[in-house]
Amino acid sequence: MGWFIAHISLVCFGASYAVAWALELSQLVRRNKAGQFLSFGFVVAGLLAHTLYLGYRVVENSVSPLSSSFDWCLVAAWLLVGAYLYLSWYYPRAALGVYMLPLVVALVVAAAFADRTPFDTPGASRVWGAVHGIALLIGTLAVAVGFVAGVMYLVQARRLKRKLPPMPGIGLPSLEWLEKVNSRVIILSALMVGVGFLAGIILKLVAQPGAAQLPWSDPVIWSSALMLGWLVAAALFNGIYRPSRRGRKVAYLTVVSFVFLVVALCVLLLVNTGHVGQKSHPQALLAPGTLGDRS
Amino acid sequence: MKLQMIGCSHHNSPLSVRERLAFSPVQIGLALDGLRERFPLSEAVLLSTCNRVEIYTASEDPEGTPSHEQVAQFVADFHQLPIYEIFDDLFERTGDDAVRHLFTVAASLDSMVVGEPQILSQVKAAYELAKDRQSAGPLTHGIFQTAVRVAKRVATETTLHQRRVSIPSVAVGDFARAIFERFDDKKVLILGAGEMGEETLRYLQDEGAHDITVINRSFERARELAQRWQGQARPWEQLPAHLTSADLVIGTTGATEPIVTLAQYKQIEAARYQRPLFILDLAVPRDFDPAIGDRLGVYLYSIDDLQAACQKNRHDRDQELPAAIHIVEHETARFMADLHHRATAPIIRRLREGWQQPKDDELRRLFNKLPELDETSRREIAQSFDRLVNKLLHPPLESLRSEAEKGPPHGLLDALKRLFQLKD
Numbered sequence: 001m002g003w004f005i006a007h008i009s010l011v012c013f014g015a016s017y018a019v020a021w022a023l024e025l026s027q028l029v030r031r032n033k034a035g036q037f038l039s040f041g042f043v044v045a046g047l048l049a050h051t052l053y054l055g056y057r058v059v060e061n062s063v064s065p066l067s068s069s070f071d072w073c074l075v076a077a078w079l080l081v082g083a084y085l086y087l088s089w090y091y092p093r094a095a096l097g098v099y100m101l102p103l104v105v106a107l108v109v110a111a112a113f114a115d116r117t118p119f120d121t122p123g124a125s126r127v128w129g130a131v132h133g134i135a136l137l138i139g140t141l142a143v144a145v146g147f148v149a150g151v152m153y154l155v156q157a158r159r160l161k162r163k164l165p166p167m168p169g170i171g172l173p174s175l176e177w178l179e180k181v182n183s184r185v186i187i188l189s190a191l192m193v194g195v196g197f198l199a200g201i202i203l204k205l206v207a208q209p210g211a212a213q214l215p216w217s218d219p220v221i222w223s224s225a226l227m228l229g230w231l232v233a234a235a236l237f238n239g240i241y242r243p244s245r246r247g248r249k250v251a252y253l254t255v256v257s258f259v260f261l262v263v264a265l266c267v268l269l270l271v272n273t274g275h276v277g278q279k280s281h282p283q284a285l286l287a288p289g290t291l292g293d294r295s
Numbered sequence: 296m297k298l299q300m301i302g303c304s305h306h307n308s309p310l311s312v313r314e315r316l317a318f319s320p321v322q323i324g325l326a327l328d329g330l331r332e333r334f335p336l337s338e339a340v341l342l343s344t345c346n347r348v349e350i351y352t353a354s355e356d357p358e359g360t361p362s363h364e365q366v367a368q369f370v371a372d373f374h375q376l377p378i379y380e381i382f383d384d385l386f387e388r389t390g391d392d393a394v395r396h397l398f399t400v401a402a403s404l405d406s407m408v409v410g411e412p413q414i415l416s417q418v419k420a421a422y423e424l425a426k427d428r429q430s431a432g433p434l435t436h437g438i439f440q441t442a443v444r445v446a447k448r449v450a451t452e453t454t455l456h457q458r459r460v461s462i463p464s465v466a467v468g469d470f471a472r473a474i475f476e477r478f479d480d481k482k483v484l485i486l487g488a489g490e491m492g493e494e495t496l497r498y499l500q501d502e503g504a505h506d507i508t509v510i511n512r513s514f515e516r517a518r519e520l521a522q523r524w525q526g527q528a529r530p531w532e533q534l535p536a537h538l539t540s541a542d543l544v545i546g547t548t549g550a551t552e553p554i555v556t557l558a559q560y561k562q563i564e565a566a567r568y569q570r571p572l573f574i575l576d577l578a579v580p581r582d583f584d585p586a587i588g589d590r591l592g593v594y595l596y597s598i599d600d601l602q603a604a605c606q607k608n609r610h611d612r613d614q615e616l617p618a619a620i621h622i623v624e625h626e627t628a629r630f631m632a633d634l635h636h637r638a639t640a641p642i643i644r645r646l647r648e649g650w651q652q653p654k655d656d657e658l659r660r661l662f663n664k665l666p667e668l669d670e671t672s673r674r675e676i677a678q679s680f681d682r683l684v685n686k687l688l689h690p691p692l693e694s695l696r697s698e699a700e701k702g703p704p705h706g707l708l709d710a711l712k713r714l715f716q717l718k719d
Contacts, residue, residue, distance in 0.1 A: 031454070156473060160594050165469050165604040175571060176476040242568045248591075249569075 006060070008053045010074075014108040016046030017081070017101055024097035028167070039097060040088075047081050054078060066133040069114040069269060077107035079141055091173050099148045114269050125207045132199035139192030140261060143231075146185035147258035150251035153178040157248060182250040186238050189257060190231035197228050223267045227260035296638050296703075297357040298438065300393040301366040301385050302342075302349030305407050308384045316370060316381060318343040323421070326373055327428040333369060334361045338432035340439065342400075342421040344414065346407050351397065353434035363387045394438055395627040401442040402449040403456070404619055408464070410455045410612060415446045438630070445626045452622060455615045458608040462601045463495040466575045467502060469604060471543060474573050474594055478504040481542040485509045486534070486554065488520045489547025491577045496524055499543065508537055512548070539563045543573045546582030557586040564590060575601075628700075635699035642708050643692060645717045650684050 023039035054074060057063055065075050084100040156172040172178075234253040303316060318326055323341050330339040330350070336359025340351040350370070354360040361369070367385050371378040388396045399405045401418045422439040425431035431439075450456045459465045475481055483504050485492050488511055496507065507526030510533065511517035517528035529537060538544065538555065548554060560583075569592040576583045576597045588595030658680055662673060691711060698704035711717065 033452070160470060160473055161588075163470075163596060163600040163604065165465070165607055166473060171473070174472060174476040175474050180476075 005052050005056050008049050008056070010053075010108055010112050013046040013049040013053065014105060014112075016042045016049065017077075017104050017108065020046065020097060021101035021105060024095060024101060027095065028098065031167070043081065043085065043097070043101070047078070047085070050074070050078050050081065063118055066130070066137065067118045068116050070111050070116040072133060072137065073107050073111035073114050073269075076137055076140055076144075077104050077111065079137070080104050080107065080144060083141065083145060093171050094152075094173055095171070096148075096152075099151055103144050103148065110265065110269055125203055128199050128203040128206055132196050132203055135192045135196035135199060139189045139196055139231075140265075142185040142189035142192060143254070143257050143261045146182055146189060146254035147261075149178045149181040149185065150254035150258075153182065153251040154248060154255075157251075179250055182254050183238060186231070186250070186253060186257070187235050190228075190235040193224075193228050193231055197224060200224075219267045220264070223260075223264040227257070227264045230260050231257055296353075296355050296434070296634065297360040297389070298351075298353045298393045298434065298634075299360060299387060299389040300349050300351050300396055301363055301387050302347060303384045303386065304347035304349070304405065306405075307386055312381070312384050313346070313348065315374060315376065316348045316384070317345070318348065318373075320424075322373075323424055324428055326369075327425055327430040329373065330361075330369065331428070331430045334359070334365070337361060338425075338435045339430045340421055340425040340435050342418060344417050347400070347405075349400070351393070351435060351438070353432070353438070355434070391627055391631045394630055395623060397438060397442045398445045398623045398627055398630075401446040402619060402623060403446070404449070404616070404623065408461050409616075410458060410460070411464075412450075412456060415443065415450075418446070419443060437634070441626065441630050445623060448622050448626070449619045453615045453618045455612055455619050458612040458615070460605050460609045460612060461494075462577070462598060462605060463491060463498050465601050465604050465608065466495060466596060467498040469608075470594065470596060470601075471499070471573050471575075472502065474571050475542065478502040478543075481506065482537075482540055483507045483526075484537050484541035484544045485520065485526075486544065486546045486582055487511055487548030487550075487578065488516045489549075489577060492545045492547035493520070493524075495545050495575060495577070500524070504543070508541070510534055510537060535559070535563050539566045541572065542570070544575070546574065546576045546578045548578050548582050550578065550582060551580060553580075553584045554582045555584065555587065557584045560584070560587045560590065560593075567592070631702075632700040635703050636696055639695050639699060639704060639708060642711055642717060643695070646688065646691070646711065646715060649715055649717060650688065654680050654684050 020039045020042035023035050023042065027035055027039070054065060054071075057071065058065060063071065066072050080100065081104050084096060084104070087096050087100075088094075152172050153175060156175055156178065159166065159172075160175070166172075234257060238250060238253065303313060305313070308316075318341060323343055326341055327339060330337070330341075330352075334352070336356055337352045337354040342349045342351070348370075350366055352360050352366070363385070364382075367382050368378055370376075370385070371381055374381075396405070397418075401415055403410050403412065403414045406414050418439065422431060422435070425435065459468045471478075478499060481504055483496070483499055483506060485496065485507065488509070496504075505525070507521070507524050509517040509521040509524075509526055509528050510531055511520070511528075512531050514528060514530055520526075521528040534554075538560075546554070572593045574583055574587070574593065574595040576595060579598060581597055583595060583597075585595065585597070587593055658677055661676065662668060668676070695704055695707055695711070698707045
């Protein structure tokens with residue numbers, strides 16, 4: 001059993017999710033029960049392998065689930081799969097997989113390219129690192145869910161405006177529900193990214209008490225700050241300007257939020273800024289956080 | 296054993312006839328009591344909906360089942376009608392035709408709107424009532440339970456029930472439900488008092504809508520309709536105010552010009568704060584300027600828009616029908632095979648009993664001759680005899696089973712009776 005778990009790789013569950021996504025897409029062309037069950041089976045199998053993989057990393061490598069960019073991406077993907085399964089149970093006839101599974105696959109692919117070196121956050125910084133990482137994780141998931149809900153809203157609204165009947169078995173949730181989800185995730189994501197950003201600043205101050213000022217030239221920091229600025233503006237706009245809570249506007253807000261998120265994540269994962277606090281780069285700051293590095 | 300159905304439906308009888316033959320829920324109970332009294336050897340279930348009146352009877356003894364004439368006479372007596380007025384409207388299905396008919400009805404393949412879901416609950420309710428009145432029995436239990444299962448198979452294995460084909464059902468099921476998550480907190484505004492508007496209201500009420508306002512040029516008619524639907528009537532002059540607060544609007548007036556123009560809508564638009572507005576324009580000519588449908592948050596559907604969706608659904612549904620009919624045919628054949636096989640049970644029992652006696656006699660004789668046999672040896676020998684009897688009985692029983700799949704195995708049963716001298 002141990003040998004089996006040790007040989008689970010990213011490809012195992014990444015491919016599972018990709019196949020499930022392909023099966024969901026095939027349902028758009030021809031709906032059949034077997035394809036639905038198969039798709040669900042692949043997602044569950046992928047989630048199982050994914051869980052075992054994360055568990056094995058924690059136990060064998062003595063690393064906490066958010067201790068590197070690699071782990072952070074995998075935990076985000078894992079939570080997104082959980083959200084997908086929950087929403088599929090809530091809306092069994094909706095084609096949620098078509099919209100949510102590509103994000104899961106993208107996060108697994110991002111993990112494959114992400115740095116596996118644990119963050120270097122000694123002593124008191126660990127608490128702030130944990131707050132930083134968890135808050136940004138929740139914020140990221142909220143933006144991702146909002147994006148999916150926003151896209152589904154636009155697709156559904158377009159169908160209704162064009163007076164087309166729904167495709168049986170692969171409908172979408174109602175506009176009212178999608179709008180509610182969008183409104184809530186805008187506030188949640190602004191709040192969580194704000195907390196994560198603030199925790200990052202405190203983390204910096206705790207880790208380097210003598211530092212004169214924050215390194216604003218760091219692309220990760222300014223892209224994160226830009227995203228936070230947008231999210232706060234969107235949340236305020238949504239709260240103050242009444243029609244913005246209606247219809248397509250809120251969907252557009254969440255879709256644009258996602259664009260900011262993608263930019264921030266690309267900068268974090270692809271640009272070597274030294275931001276993520278690897279041992280070779282002691283200036284840990286606005287990175288996905290840490291729950292304690294025991295390696 | 297005899298199964299039969301006698302009744303009428305929208306296929307062969309006009310509404311005027313169905314109305315005369317229909318049974319109210321109270322009358323169904325009384326009719327079932329009457330059937331039990333008049334035909335004590337027969338089980339009976341009565342299904343009465345707005346589209347059909349069907350009496351299912353079944354009995355192990357074919358002599359105990361009422362004939363077509365007897366059932367027609369019963370219905371005529373119950374409704375105090377001359378039998379000649381109704382006799383030609385009552386058709387009959389017997390044996391596998393009756394089974395197939397019930398499965399088709401329960402799966403909503405025989406409904407006026409194919410795929411409508413209410414019929415299954417009506418079939419279930421008919422059987423439950425018959426059970427409560429003790430007019431149902433093992434035969435009707437088997438056929439009605441299977442009918443419910445067949446209907447569920449058709450619902451899950453085909454998309455027939457997901458294709459709505461009437462304009463109000465498409466409007467509410469395919470469009471309004473895609474806009475609103477719930478209807479119990481929505482304001483419904485009815486303009487005019489058209490029949491299709493009422494049908495749409497029925498669907499909306501099924502979804503939970505209860506805040507209903509009726510506006511009509513004739514306030515009296517508005518009040519009548521509002522009373523019928525437990526809503527409120529409002530004078531025509533309040534139309535702009537109610538249009539501002541409404542979530543769903545149904546237009547069914549007989550006006551020759553649009554009653555809400557784009558310019559009029561623009562006047563109230565700002566006050567709506569882009570809140571979604573579902574407008575179902577069932578009037579001909581239209582009550583709403585089609586340009587209103589281009590405004591933000593407005594989803595406007597006219598009869599033609601929905602007609603297109605209905606046509607598409609009807610076409611898709613037609614393509615699903617063969618799969619549904621295949622399920623009904625397969626289940627009918629299976630049910631009849633089980634039924635026929637069950638009818639052979641008494642003969643099989645007698646056949647087994649007929650072999651049991653000589654086997655026991657031979658065992659007793661053998662054990663008397665060999666008293667030195669211990670308990671284990673005796674048990675082994677007894678088991679060998681049992682196996683031998685089972686092996687000898689296997690071919691005729693298998694033949695009986697396969698014959699039962701084709702129909703009642705009367706010939707084979709007679710042959711077995713004569714060969715093994717089995718007495719009734």
